Amino acid sequence: MASRTPTRVRFDARLQRPAQPADADWAFLVLPAPASAKLPTRSQVTVDGTLAGTPFQATLEPDGQGSHWLRVGHELLAAADVQTGDTVTVEIAPVTEEPEPEVPPDLQAALAANTAAKATWDDVTPVARRDWIQWVTSGKKAETRVKRIATACDKLASGQRRACCFDRSGMYSRGNLGPPEAAE
Structure with missing residues (x-):
């Protein structure tokens, strides 16, 4: 083909x-x-x-x-x-092949500390890794990010390959996706 x-x-x-x-x-x-x-x-x-x-x-x-x-x-x-x-x-x-996303240091450290989560992480696609990263980093508060990293590691360790129920387009959630506000 x-x-x-x-x-x-x-x-x-x-x-x-x-x-x-x-x-x-x-x-x-x-x-x-x-x-x-x-x-x-x-x-x-x-x-x-x-x-x-x-x-x-x-x-x-x-x-x-x-x-x-x-x-x-x-x-x-x-x-x-x-x-x-x-x-x-x-x-x-x-692109014909999705590039590897840059993993934030705090998520990288958590994955390194959890071999089961790291094994699933290494086995998923770059798009799936990008989704996990976006889900972790999209929280507005530092404590939300910490909780999301822990949840992501738990879910990955149990074999979950995708950040479930995460609206990647921002069209169906009240997320803060969108361009920045333009200066006048």
Whole structure:
């Protein structure tokens, strides 16, 4: 069977500066709904692409409304020679192989201390690991994060491979998914 080439999506979007933190050295853009609709999922999706002709790879975040947004780091802003307020041409395509997510140090330490949880963790897909990480880190309070790490390790140790009942798109929960508030 031939491998399927991901659909390339091209659009123009305005780079916005987040309101918080006030000294942010990054920008963001919100994908137009028709561009987002061409992606394979309403939740996080990793893409290869170009921003103003400059190549990048990033994970688009769900906006909770069925679309996506992209954080544009200061390195990409500088490489593309663009700044907030500019309208840029973006071309993206979903990656053919999901990259390994960066595991936060506190979760990494908890997994290292629980061999059964670590065994399941090592056996699941990068997308499943990304979901676990997002579930753990999406809590607003430090004590919630600690509880979620313990719960994740217990569930992984018992063989649960997915962060159950976690709304990856933000469309069905009261989560705080969405782009940052733009500075005026």
